[in-house]
Amino acid sequence: MRLFIAAQIEDKNKKSIYEIQKQYKSQSIKGTFTRIENYHVTLKFLGEVEKELVSKIIFVMDRTAEESTSFIFTSGNTGCFKRVEGATLFLGIDRGAENLWKLSTLLEEEFIKSGFKKEGKEFTPHITLGRRIKFKNDFNIIAKEINLPKITFDCNSITLMESFTEKGVLCYNPLYSSKLQIQIE
Numbered sequence: 001m002r003l004f005i006a007a008q009i010e011d012k013n014k015k016s017i018y019e020i021q022k023q024y025k026s027q028s029i030k031g032t033f034t035r036i037e038n039y040h041v042t043l044k045f046l047g048e049v050e051k052e053l054v055s056k057i058i059f060v061m062d063r064t065a066e067e068s069t070s071f072i073f074t075s076g077n078t079g080c081f082k083r084v085e086g087a088t089l090f091l092g093i094d095r096g097a098e099n100l101w102k103l104s105t106l107l108e109e110e111f112i113k114s115g116f117k118k119e120g121k122e123f124t125p126h127i128t129l130g131r132r133i134k135f136k137n138d139f140n141i142i143a144k145e146i147n148l149p150k151i152t153f154d155c156n157s158i159t160l161m162e163s164f165t166e167k168g169v170l171c172y173n174p175l176y177s178s179k180l181q182i183q184i185e
Contacts, residue, residue, distance in 0.1 A: 006040040031133030065178035071099040075151040086132035093125040100125040
């Protein structure tokens with residue numbers, strides 16, 4: 001099973017993200033753009049995991065959720081991770097990025113305590129909009145022309161997601177969610 005833990009995006013926000021993505025898609029030559037139902041923020045990538053470890057993963061998620069409170073975060077600027085095969089286009093996170101970072105760090109610590117390997121990559125909170133993208137023009141020139149509304153997201157839970165390909169289409173299936181503690185004002 002190919003697994004990761006995510007902060008899911010509410011349906012009410014997916015259309016706004018899609019509108020941003022469409023603007024970039026019209027400025028690209030090629031690439032694979034994220035399907036609207038697949039938008040999320042990856043908090044911890046687990047990779048290929050034996051099915052027998054799922055209960056241990058759920059235990060770690062529940063323990064992390066008990067120590068974390070719900071919060072909101074907002075969209076920021078778009079950006080690209082440069083790759084040889086083309087750019088990975090993303091929507092960055094502005095306000096609340098530090099909360100996502102803390103949640104990811106806590107997950108990482110809890111997984112290490114439970115015997116899992118440390119993830120090699122540095123966590124950067126973002127929503128992937130596309131992969132292997134080749135743009136018609138320089139990204140910075142295109143980005144200046146793109147309309148970026150400010151989107152507010154609620155992070156109330158963390159979700160264990162399974163990633164698989166079906167008939168050539170990348171699919172994500174939520175397997176389990178842990179509710180974060182309610183923020184008391």
